[in-house]
Structures are given as C-alpha cells and as structure tokens.
Amino acid sequence: MFWNRARRDGGKSEGEPGARPPEPAVSAPPETSAPAPEPEPDVLTDIPRIQYKRVWDSLSDTRIRAMQYVVGSDREQDVRSTAKETVQILARTVGFSDTQTMLEIGCGIGRVGQALAPVCREWIGCDVSGRMLEHARARLQGVPNVRLVELSGYDLQPIDDQSIDVVYCTIVFMHLEEWERYNYVCEAFRVLRPGGRFYVDNFTICTDEGWKIFETHRRFLPGDREPQISKSSTPQELETYLRRAGFVDLKTRIDGALVRYWAHKPR
DSSP: OOGGGGSSSOOOOOOOTTSOOOOOOOOOOOOTTSOOOOOOTTOOTTSOTTOHHHHHHHHTSSHHHHHHHHHSOOOHHHHHHHHHHHHHHHHHHTOOOTTOEEEEESOTTTHHHHHHGGGSSEEEEEESOHHHHHHHHHHTTTOTTEEEEEOOSSOOTTSOTTOEEEEEEOSOGGGSOHHHHHHHHHHHHHHEEEEEEEEEEEEOTTSHHHHHHHHHHHTSOGGGOOTTOOOOOOHHHHHHHHHHHTOEEEEEEEETTEEEEEEEOOO
C-alpha cells in the first residue's frame, strides 16, 4: 500500500534516501468560502477505517483504480520506477540475497514484488484485499517463486513461525490504527527466522514535510475524511513497537516526511 493512496488525484513517487520524499496524493479540502463539491462516487466515508478488507477492496475494483491508490498514477512507468526505488532502500537497510525468502506486508498490486522476485529465493506478497491480490497475480503471472496470501487485516496467521528471512512493510502503517501497527510488528517477529530482518516506515509529524501532510489532512472535516486517509507515526512510536516486540540493533533515518526503522530478530 503506497502512501499516496490517500486519495486518487495524483501523486509522486517515493524518493531515494536523502532525497525529499513526495507529498501524499491528497486533495486539499475546499475553502470555507467556496461551495462544497458534489461527493465523488468512490468516497468511502461511511466505511469504518478498521474494516480494512472492505475499504481496500472498494478502492481496487479496477486495475487502474488500484494503480492510482497504490502509486498515485495509472502509468506503468511510475509503478516500475517507484518499485526500483523501494528495492534500493531495502538493499541499503535490511539487505537481501537470492538465497532468502522475503515477505511484504501490504503488497498491493505486486509493485515491489515484480522487482524483488527475480533477486530472492521466494517472494511472498500479503495483503488484506483479495482484489489487490488479483491485480498482483495478473502482474506476476509466470513468475515461479511468488506466493500471494490474503490476510485478515490484523495478523500474518497463514505464515508459519520462523519461516522468513526478511519482512518489510512500506507505505502501509499510515493506513492502519496503532494496535494493528504493533500487531504486525509482533507478527513479523514471529515469522522471522533467528537473525531475520525487519523494515518499516511511515510519515512523521516531526519534520516540516510531515507536518505539512498532517495540516493538509487536518483541514478535512471529521465526517469528510475517507477511511484510508494517512495517519502519522513518530520515531518514538516505531522504536517502541520494535523494542517491545523483541527486535534488536535498531537503526533509523528520517528522509523528509518519512521515518524509517529497521532491525533484526536475535539469533
């Protein structure tokens, strides 16, 4: 799930470490002096945020809409370029090799898996949305070392204990409540082999770039906020999740609006 899924009216790709990350693809709410626009037919304000499966199935009913909510664009070149950037970030943080099994929490349309599967032993894409996984299946058709798993939205229950070398979750935590965020960190710890690595990110309100995103979303009236709207994390929040779950050797960096954390499971 990509952070500019917050709305479907455009967006930019995630930047390289050290570069300025994109602002989320969100529309500013109308000024109070202007008449309110007619609601779009895909507005989901009547669906509770925690009904993750219903929310994301609704946002991915077509391939184009799924791409727009994952990348903020319906251009294939944007899907591939943002995937390449994510792979580079993973290589610089947790690392991976062609002998290892990798698992993505919130794989969406298989954007990153398309780039990672050729360079790892097995790539497992997990997502709450069956429709997203249908698009991922079409994208990854013919790739032999790919496994797609539909989740409940709250855990990694279908995945065996200590069976994965690298778990990563990028541009997903912003769409989850805090309890689910921590539960996925605990689940990552469970499924990782001893010494396995975990990566996670979110946008943070602790930088000017992240605060701008927060202020943009604050301008929406509570009843106008769609359930997938992005919510931030602080560095302290992510660090606490990882430490409480049992991860060690925590490392972090802030790139513009994004805070990144990675760590490993004790051997």
